[in-house]
Amino acid sequence: MDQLMDISLYIKSRPNIVLLGDDFVGKTSLIYRYINEETSGKCETLRGADLFTKELTINDILFSLKIWEWGHEGLFDTSTSSYRKINCCIFVFDVTYRKSFESLNFWRDKFFLRAEKNPNEFPVALVGTKIDLENEREVSKQEAEDWCKSFSIPYFECSAKDDINVQDVFEAMTAKLAMKCIPKEIRIRNNK
Template sequence: MASGRKHLLKVIILGDSAVGKTSLMNQYVNKRFTQQYKATIGADFLTKEVMIDDKLVTLQIWDTAGQERFQSLGVAFYRGADCCVMVYDITSSKSFDNISSWKDEFLSQSNPKDPENFPFVVLGNKLDKESERKVANAKASQWCRDNGNMPFFETSAKDAINVDEAFQSIARNALSQVKEEEEYKPTINLSGGKKDKGQKKACC
């Protein structure tokens, strides 16, 4: 039986330009893919309701620009994130090498309470271009193990490969983060009404 309380989870997607961040988000939320590339300006977000372990969860997925000139916009968009998704292109070694920088950028901008245990998920996108692969699965898997055993998926936004599975993992990891925070922020019922200290704001 589903829990009556809704959870709003803020998810940030980071990565170099053209790795497929927007395409992954659109494939997951709208089941749609387009070959036309249009760079994200600043940031945009979509929402989707999902059931995770009998809990109704609203994912607020933020797609941020990969261009360096927009990174200074990060603080407002990163604040309050429950999970960070880092995306690289399996046909681009540089995009994989930059994952570490994106992780450092996120931790610096968002300043989470417990950076050592903050949930990150890594996606190696464009699996439909296997013949052009430059980043070995084993190499990426090892990097994720060495950096806190991050969940890792290889995906194709174009062919919808592992996209739903990846975002299920993202939602589950984000929800676990919220649960831990709520242990220190109990709901308190007051005579004048209900006050929930653990309630998350809808946006940044």
């Protein structure tokens, strides 16, 4: 009971997750599939950015996720203070479109410059979308994994259309955030 009392102090977390990448790489479809279990739906558009919400519980913490999608317009129109409020960044590219992979460094550099976050400590992942179009693939899984190794970040391949690995992306990143939400002394006490 004491453990539940301690954790209940940190039961609600409202992290901001942003998805960044070129237009038409499947960011919106990925989010819709995760939130609505379909690939189309409604969202709230705010000056070049779309905002979605979903609740999920991990490690006894209720997360009310705010999931943002910023395209090129959102990347530049969003204020620096908005960048600082982001708790996790997911870079997205289309495995069937090499240019979207080649622009990942642009997205990464712009985000960390504006967010003023330490890229070695900040929760980040890479997602390759549209793996249901394997015969049209222009970027190999190995190539994407090599890019991720250079930054020590996880890589996921997904298909929003076929609902492959979509849940895994958001749950893995939320689990990383869960470890940051519970103070170290509570984590140690609860693991005894």
